[in-house]
Amino acid sequence: MTEIQRPSGRAADQLRPLTLQRGYTKHAEGSVLIAIGDTRVLCTASVEERVPGFLRGKGEGWITAEYGMLPRATHTRGGREAAQGKQGGRTLEIQRLIGRALRACVDRRALGERTITLDCDVLQADGGTRCAAITGAYVALVDAIRNLQQAGALKQSPVHGQIAAVSVGVYNGVPVLDLDYVEDSSCDTDMNVVMNDGGGFIELQGTAEGHAFRRDDLNSLLDLAQIGASALFQAQLAALES
Amino acid sequence: MTEIQRPSGRAADQLRPLTLQRGYTKHAEGSVLIAIGDTRVLCTASVEERVPGFLRGKGEGWITAEYGMLPRATHTRGGREAAQGKQGGRTLEIQRLIGRALRACVDRRALGERTITLDCDVLQADGGTRCAAITGAYVALVDAIRNLQQAGALKQSPVHGQIAAVSVGVYNGVPVLDLDYVEDSSCDTDMNVVMNDGGGFIELQGTAEGHAFRRDDLNSLLDLAQIGASALFQAQLAALES
Amino acid sequence: MTEIQRPSGRAADQLRPLTLQRGYTKHAEGSVLIAIGDTRVLCTASVEERVPGFLRGKGEGWITAEYGMLPRATHTRGGREAAQGKQGGRTLEIQRLIGRALRACVDRRALGERTITLDCDVLQADGGTRCAAITGAYVALVDAIRNLQQAGALKQSPVHGQIAAVSVGVYNGVPVLDLDYVEDSSCDTDMNVVMNDGGGFIELQGTAEGHAFRRDDLNSLLDLAQIGASALFQAQLAALES
Amino acid sequence: MTEIQRPSGRAADQLRPLTLQRGYTKHAEGSVLIAIGDTRVLCTASVEERVPGFLRGKGEGWITAEYGMLPRATHTRGGREAAQGKQGGRTLEIQRLIGRALRACVDRRALGERTITLDCDVLQADGGTRCAAITGAYVALVDAIRNLQQAGALKQSPVHGQIAAVSVGVYNGVPVLDLDYVEDSSCDTDMNVVMNDGGGFIELQGTAEGHAFRRDDLNSLLDLAQIGASALFQAQLAALES
């Protein structure tokens, strides 16, 4: 690994400090505050005993997600989407990603005709909010499923494996793991990687902000992503066992 | 004071446990998490060096507020206003109230041509969110002003006095202070009282949910509100001195 | 009562001239033009044989209200809310108030599964439009109920008692009844009081525009409100008997 | 003229009773209640000393119109457009027509850089609301211009000639003038004709609701429209002279 100076002083393959706080709020069936560095996202999982119209009567459940950012989660205040009367393109893109990612670990037939909505609200942003949302929402989802099991509504968990996400990027010419805001703002390439704990890729979204990236860049980035994802899976397990 | 059984076991004139956590998030000029019982509202104060069109060039500043509730802050999930494309009537009503309440303690000419926006986002709701928002937003506002003073942008604080709010109501025929959700759902009369620390009323909003209320009910409720407000003012001062 | 000069020359406890014109338009089940001073509000009551989703199958009816102001009801033209694509916060706040006020005098179970919508449209504004709307809507509501009785759809009226509303305020330091626009624009405290004819309070909304108000101010204002409400109840009865 | 039975008993070429009440509300520069049969439209003209962006700095004024219908102006309650969040296609179509019609009698250069907005709000509908709106708005427009002249803002009136509108149609096979709601609901052809007092056509909008119409139908309808328009011009003059 090339020697670099990251603004945070981290090694190139080092995640920021991570905590997953279960039961952060009391009403939701699953409620997790994920903090990774200074990024903090509240992820709640809400169970409802109905499905969207396109699934009615098909014997399948649904997993969906909504994402939001508090107006002053960021350096300068952003407009409140509710006041502006619509969710922006970035928001819609992210919440679609979160929903797809989590659906990838659920057997929707085994879930039965119910919907689990994952609300991911960013209380404080410092880069990597969508990855944090996915990683935290997984834990909230499992808690909601356990709730259903304890209530006798489900015998077995319809969740197979784990899902987590991490960002990687090329910063000052060097591939690094888990970009914070300062790195994200000036990196050449930015990639969000959603993985499962079997080592498979669920989603890959890479963007060249400056120079185009090449196959070997990509390979280095994916190596880092795998390192980061392993740590995230362990943290999820540890949180779920506590 | 009549003897009653409140669901929480509190005395009729007893507030719920209260904490005001300053610096809860790092980007905002003021950022306070107020917790009163199980109600938790994040109040941030954001300073911007511009004013709305109707004030441009008049040498006055502006104080405004926005209110939101995370979808799963409540017992059952509520629709996300950003996704629904508009803020509901209740939301607009509350944020107008918060803005009026806080403007009542600011000399807007002394503030100069800048806007302070108070974002009050409910992370967890258990009754009294609008009152908590006002009480917490006052502390966030003072922190934002102190920031301006430290930055040399203001010599003196344009804030005069303190503002806090508390709910009172008639529960099972008995006037009580600081309704929680269970009490709020079944009370006869519900009143939100915004006061200043000089003992004056800034705003009074009382609604008979069941039986109409009478002058003596009102007087009992206002006595309780004054007791509650005193405690809130002390808690604000304690937080601001810590 | 202190001697004051009101712009209109009225005594402090004097209402503006009031007329309630029933049958102002022909299609609605109840249709009343209320004129109080130069404020004129057309209140119609429309009966529909269905209820909102949340009441379906519960054997109860619903009373709701909508409020609007014609663009040139005011000194300068205001934007048309339909053209702007949404109702403003003030409008939503007022129509929620009107709905709550009128529901307070109706036994919704006795009404049966039907909805009565009270449309209150301000043709000309000179202060006190929300109070005029409530006072006029009550008469329109009673007419709509009488229609249902005459049609054999209801045996007895589900309306118990009367509802009226009046504004009071502190103008130039003196409490006065029924503020007109000139007074409203420069008063210290402005309070809208909804009462029933049993002398009970249904809703109290007081705002300190300038100085905070104190308990004795409040008491003076409520005394005035009771005087005003009595006159309004008599006018409603007279109109309904004509 | 063939003998027919109109539901109202009118002759085929007979207008409904017409009144034009000037100064109906007090704030607008022009304010006219037009009643034609049971149709009642409040037309206000508001003067503002600015023009839309596309005319800024061109030395021309603008005439525009907005149209609305109170929810219970009709037999059954219609949704309030402000609450629905948009103006319907019919509303937009009508207000565009009113604006075009009135612009046809104004020298916009002579008006100077100001906007006159004609708000036409239907208090009660019984057919022919758009024609009534145009006929009434003309009178409100002239009043607003006179106001400008009296205030010294204009030396001469920029209005040339008169504008009025009337509906004609084929009812039960016979051409008739000024359709009321009952006729309008079951007629074969419905035509709205906007004319000036020089006998010229400003706008012609004819729709075959049932059978297509032919040249001779059209000629009969236009003959009737001319008869109706003459009466409307006289009524406008009489109102403006009173």
Next chain:
Amino acid sequence: MTEIQRPSGRAADQLRPLTLQRGYTKHAEGSVLIAIGDTRVLCTASVEERVPGFLRGKGEGWITAEYGMLPRATHTRGGREAAQGKQGGRTLEIQRLIGRALRACVDRRALGERTITLDCDVLQADGGTRCAAITGAYVALVDAIRNLQQAGALKQSPVHGQIAAVSVGVYNGVPVLDLDYVEDSSCDTDMNVVMNDGGGFIELQGTAEGHAFRRDDLNSLLDLAQIGASALFQAQLAALES
């Protein structure tokens, strides 16, 4: 016919070159690209086996239309209505016209409980887009009906006769047929005429842009419209037989 110079060199009663290309896209039941001069409109007819709520269970079908213009169909780029969040007044007016026009040739009871939606999207605009849309949509509609017949869903066509539309206007004082953009931008009177092949008028919309028009102008314009419509009917037949 007076001698004039039209910008295009056409005779006063001469249509622009016209083509009707069936099967332009492959998914729709009917899909026609109409080109008239440089105006090009893609008209598709989509069949759905359901009707709007107001027709449910009445044994009738529905014909409706939607109109759109690609942002750069015009000389300068217009805003995309989807991005602006609403269809403009002109769009709504045109699509209502197209729908009414096409409904005039369909026996909706014979169609059965299904909806045919005519989407008319302007790829390139050079005047007369609404008339081209109607003329092209008629052919798409017939193709969709033939599809239903071939699929055995309908025995006989519910379409009776043909519908086409053409614009006429007074350009430089002379009545002309089928205005292109240059003529349309500077003509005195602009009239859209929808006819059926029996010589009847379905819709007539004439607007005096400059001078009012008179009965003899109108007669000349309608003569031209009839000439134009005949040519359009022939072109439709030829296209449908190819």
Next chain:
Amino acid sequence: MTEIQRPSGRAADQLRPLTLQRGYTKHAEGSVLIAIGDTRVLCTASVEERVPGFLRGKGEGWITAEYGMLPRATHTRGGREAAQGKQGGRTLEIQRLIGRALRACVDRRALGERTITLDCDVLQADGGTRCAAITGAYVALVDAIRNLQQAGALKQSPVHGQIAAVSVGVYNGVPVLDLDYVEDSSCDTDMNVVMNDGGGFIELQGTAEGHAFRRDDLNSLLDLAQIGASALFQAQLAALES
């Protein structure tokens, strides 16, 4: 390359037939119809001599994109976004992608303070519309730049290199190039790859629809993407030289 049966009979590394038709419409500075298989997208480039607010006065230009799909571009009719009052999440996601992709080949400082908007409207969809949009928009962009050069507004082209996009996916267990609708609907992994002609990646978006994908799958897909992109670059050059 493994032997497979693609529904279209194509080899695994075979693009669908491709045409790029320049000058498809006449008003836009660049206008290209791209057809790849049965997918047809009209890409126009519109030049405007202004930039969005956030770039004003910075001496840089802007490249942006909007994407739309005609309602019946697809097998079943989709709702018109303009009528629904908002662009869906998929639309916003795609148009953000197109904009980013094209900005990657433009020196925005050399472009000067002007905006080029790329409107990509899908006339017919059969898989791969976003990739077709990017590939076609590149050609439209170059045409618009040439227009600016011919008009003397630009001396040198600010475009460096070429941009194209292609989809790849795992269909029935085998990696294939350029998915059509049938393949897209049932593939395991779907990846959109935006490249430049230097062999660099601009954007990579891969989604596991069924099974997660692994590093070797990814490598096979990227090999195919490079084959496809080469063919697209040649087709762009050929079109631009014609």
